[in-house]
Structure formats: structure tokens, C-alpha cells
Amino acid sequence: GAVVSQHPSWVICKSGTSVKIECRSLDFQATTMFWYRQFPKQSLMLMATSNEGSKATYEQGVEKDKFLINHASLTLSTLTVTSAHPEDSSFYICSARDHSTGRTYEQYFGPGTRLTVT
Amino acid sequence: TQLLEQSPQFLSIQEGENLTVYCNSSSVFSSLQWYRQEPGEGPVLLVTVVTGGEVKKLKRLTFQFGDARKDSSLHITAAQPGDTGLYLCAGAGTGGFKTIFGAGTRLFVKA
Numbered sequence: 001g002a003v004v005s006q007h008p009s010w011v012i013c014k015s016g017t018s019v020k021i022e023c024r025s026l027d028f029q030a031t032t033m034f035w036y037r038q039f040p041k042q043s044l045m046l047m048a049t050s051n052e053g054s055k056a057t058y059e060q061g062v063e064k065d066k067f068l069i070n071h072a073s074l075t076l077s078t079l080t081v082t083s084a085h086p087e088d089s090s091f092y093i094c095s096a097r098d099h100s101t102g103r104t105y106e107q108y109f110g111p112g113t114r115l116t117v118t
Numbered sequence: 119t120q121l122l123e124q125s126p127q128f129l130s131i132q133e134g135e136n137l138t139v140y141c142n143s144s145s146v147f148s149s150l151q152w153y154r155q156e157p158g159e160g161p162v163l164l165v166t167v168v169t170g171g172e173v174k175k176l177k178r179l180t181f182q183f184g185d186a187r188k189d190s191s192l193h194i195t196a197a198q199p200g201d202t203g204l205y206l207c208a209g210a211g212t213g214g215f216k217t218i219f220g221a222g223t224r225l226f227v228k229a
Binding site: 004006034041042043044046049091093095103105106107108109110111112114 | 148149151153158159160161162163166168206208210216217219220221222224
């Protein structure tokens, strides 16, 4: 149980275009999902907390108009990188909490999406 | 601001050696998780510790939560090349919702 998927696993796009990344909880409902960014050989950097049915909460320094988050259902959150630039190239990872287990401190991570902006 | 300091940042050892990774903070955590991440993949949850002084074992991996719930350690016995990866500790603060991640320990086990 507690499987999280991400799509696509990798994407290459041209500078100035927008890219949407999907995060799905496959076997549980996730009222809260998290989006992280990870640079090579570094730890995870929390970008935002995605809440089903409400606006996302962004971490300090993360541009909400550039990284659009939509959590339209209990199993799907999307991250759209708008007007992407080469500096947005990174490994983006989502995670979700399964509140049905009672262990809401545990997060289950997706496999990540590698974004390359040319 | 809660911080988790993880050490060492990088560790390269021979197969069969033992190692310990530390995760320390000045703050109290209601729980602490250890994750392992391989290149190009998302982190995978290894264990959660919630009680001060708790010790959990997962085959050759031993996890310990400090009595004061401010620190934790991961000990690997007889490391194998398959243990190679990035090990991350993560803590959930008391009364908080956000999870704090350590900087990670990159382990390389040579055959």
C-alpha cells in the first residue's frame, strides 16, 4: 500500500514553455501532498504544501505564480512550471500522507520527475 | 526554526564494514523517519521511530531514537554494495505539521 506515482518521469522542454507534472496517490486518499525540489547530490527542498480543495501553501522564496499547484481531488495534485527557464531544471518529487493509517507524520514519495529546460 | 543536522555528509567504505549515521537537533520531534534514496528515484521510507529511547531493527540496519527525542542514529552492520545511496532523516515537530529533512548522508559501499 501507500504508493505514489508521478508523471512524467522525465521531460525536456524549451525555455519559455510550461510543463505540468502529475502526482497521484494510487491506493489511498491524500488530503495533503507535498512538492519538493532536489538539486544534484543535495537533500530535498520543500516548495509547497498542496491541500485538496484549497490553495497551496508555498515556502518562502518559492514563486507561487511560477509554480502553480492544483489539488483538485483526493488522489491528484499537479505542479505546473510556467515559463520555464534553464535554472528551473531540477528533480521534482512529490509526496503524500495517508491519514487513514493514523501515522500522519510518514510521507510516501513519488519516483520523481526530472525536468530539463533547454 | 527547527533544524536537523545529519553527519557525516559523505561516507565511502569497504564491503563488510560497519557504519553509523547521526541525526541531531536542538528541538524535540514527535517522530523521526529514515529514508533511503537511490539516484533518479524518490526516497523510500525505511523506518519511523516515535518513542524516546526506541530501537528498531531492519535486517542489518538498526535505528535508535534518543531519549529526549532530539536525535537519532542509523547503524548498518556489514555494509554491502546494495546499501549504497542517500540516507535522509526527517523529523515531525511536536504540534507541527511540516516535516524537516536533514541534509542527507551519501553512502558508497565498495565491493
